[in-house]
Amino acid sequence: MKKIIAIVLTLVLALSLSACISRPVQSIGDEVEATTIGDNTPANIDIHAALEQINLLVKDDEPMDIDEDALTSLYGIESAWCKDFACIATMGGVFPSDILMFEAADDEAKANIKEVLETKLDDFLTQAQNYDEDSYALASSCKVIEAGNYIALFLAPQHEEMENIFLGK
């Protein structure tokens, strides 16, 4: 009997201790790091074809085209940095979603775009903290993705599917 009680008590204590250990949380100060895709990346990405597929995912969220002017006014990205781009934002949800895909003009331009996207993601993380759990979880799980001369950010609930579409997976 005593052994059973001891085992039960041990389990209870073990469970309570494990509950007390908090999960590591990404802090606001942490820099967002871009994910660079390896050898499986296709040499060329048809970002417009990818956008067509992505549009199907967000068709109920009021997608809105982002043109050159909006690219500058909303994100501070200059069109000269882009050899090509395919971008939309959606009006549904608590925060607008940003679906941004670029083919950079050159390495320097790519670095500029990357900096802007990482800042965007950092800002979103700051704004979402203590705001609503879903937005913060989203901000914590999104990444800037690089593939060759292409770079993208999918700040949207369906970001994993979008990333796969972008990478042709």
Place this chain on the structure above:
Amino acid sequence: MEIEKAKIAKRIIALIALAAITIGIFVPVMKHSKDKKPEVTTTTKATTEKVETTTEEATEEEETAAQGGGGGNGGAKSETKAETAAPKPASKVIYTGGALPYCDYVDNSYFNEAVFIGDSVSLKLRYYVSNGSLGSANMSFCVGNFGSTNALRGNIISNIWDQVAATGRKRVYIMLGMNDLNAVGVDGAVNNMRTLCYKIQNAFAARNGYNPLIYIQSMTPINQKKNGTNGKVLNNANIAIYNQRLSGMAAANGWYFVDVASVMYNDAGFLRDDFCGDPNAMGLHFSAAGCAQWVWYLHTHAYDPSWAVYPLTIRYHKDGVVFNTYSQKYKAGDTFNIPSPTVNGYTVDKATISGTFAHAGQEFDVYYTAKPTTTVPTTAPTTVPPETTTTPPETTTEPTTQTPPETSTEAS
């Protein structure tokens, strides 16, 4: 003896078990509740901050102005839908406080001189107007989780008043409150908004040498499903009180109140479903249709002091009655020099009426006295002032006076 020892041992084991179970249950619960309620910490900090940063309290003038109505949304309001509203004929207005009334649809260039400050509600607008429907308005101070409370703390945007002043824009549109009501309550949110506006005003004066035109936008409502689920204070009833207080604050300080919320309610007093972009999340962020309504409202409830015209009224008295009236409208800064008409057999106390218009109408009385030595005088003036009308003179008040604000006259 052995039995007693065994009993004591059992009791000790029981106590240990009880303690273990207590720890096992309550520690995770406490930890969980701590994780789940970050807003509690925020509230405490924000409240403390309010005490530190809020030195201005609501004045009696503001209370009077607020009670006068004007901008508050006391419940269900349903106004004109953007798509169906035809612009009215030219109707430049004399602003007398309260919510800005309907005006001609101003073109986008009006907003080229505007800078917007807002939270995630305005962030939606920022995206929506990236097509230029608010001209080249600076929307960079519309960010999620922003409020007057954390603006004063500077933990999302530091010294926003300096940054806004640095834009050099003359119109400052502000909509804040949804991240303040839960944190510091209605009074705290109004006080912090006032302090923020003062700081912006002072920063403009120091940096640019002029006062900005401040347009306080009313806080927009929550949809029916989510009203009352976003914290203890953030609900439509308190939003209505907050807006009424903002209206009074604006009138008392010479700022303009833009009652955007007035066109966002459905008949039941909640945010219209078609205007809500997050009906199942927080129920207060806009859809594209809601943003379109907002843009339309801003275009049709605009104002600039330079637009105002003020009446000049001169009444000519003879034999105890007003025998003629001069009435004309002028802009601020205009000068006038109106000769009094000659009346045979009478002398006039003021040969001319002259002056310069400020931001107010002016009225004068001119008296004629019969000359004692003359014969029967004629009763009609030999000359009359230009554009004489018989229209009764309008009375106006300065924008900053404390008269109860009029309710807005919307298009129907």
